Amino acid sequence: MNMLKKSFANVREYVLLSVKGLTCQADHGLRAALRKKTSACRWSRTAWPGASSANSHDIGKDSPYWAGTTWMAYGPESVAELSQELEKLVVRDVKLKDKVTIKGAIAEGLPVDFKTALTRPTKAQAIGTIIGMILSPAAQIASQITGPASQIASQVQTISEKKPEAEAPAEPAPAAT
Numbered sequence: 001m002n003m004l005k006k007s008f009a010n011v012r013e014y015v016l017l018s019v020k021g022l023t024c025q026a027d028h029g030l031r032a033a034l035r036k037k038t039s040a041c042r043w044s045r046t047a048w049p050g051a052s053s054a055n056s057h058d059i060g061k062d063s064p065y066w067a068g069t070t071w072m073a074y075g076p077e078s079v080a081e082l083s084q085e086l087e088k089l090v091v092r093d094v095k096l097k098d099k100v101t102i103k104g105a106i107a108e109g110l111p112v113d114f115k116t117a118l119t120r121p122t123k124a125q126a127i128g129t130i131i132g133m134i135l136s137p138a139a140q141i142a143s144q145i146t147g148p149a150s151q152i153a154s155q156v157q158t159i160s161e162k163k164p165e166a167e168a169p170a171e172p173a174p175a176a177t
Helices: 002-007 022-035 048-055 081-091 113-118 121-159
Strands: 015-019 069-074 100-107 110-112
Touching: 015 081, 022 081, 081 100, 081 113, 100 113, 110 113
Parallel strands: none
Antiparallel strands: 015 069, 015 100, 100 110
16 A cells, blocks of 8 residues: 555546456557556556545545546646547547446546546646737737837838939020010
């Protein structure tokens, strides 16, 4: 138990699965595929609510997440990336679809359903959105400052490119009689 607590000490996001009737070959194939896609993916075959209490996650021992045998998958930077990989490997695979059930996910210590975990932004996407929100007002200010200046510069250029009109020839003086 201490080893499991130590393994999950810094894990804040993971997906909980229920596995029934999986062959050894399918088990090995699923684990190998996840290891290729993620930096570190570990599973706990036992229902172990102590992992959540070790991380100060308030899930509760009577939660349906812990019913039956529970696998805890974690690894990439965010629960969104892990959920997307599990959807590709489990939900879309006809061989695993009936044998592996995704119970839900834990994101930042809070239980969320799998569909919500799939739609959450990844860390990089969230940072990009925030940077875009910060830069948007600055871009508007810059365009408001440069807009009138570019109009004036365009008018000055147009005036400077105009050819001066040729001087009209002077009218001949009337002949003296």
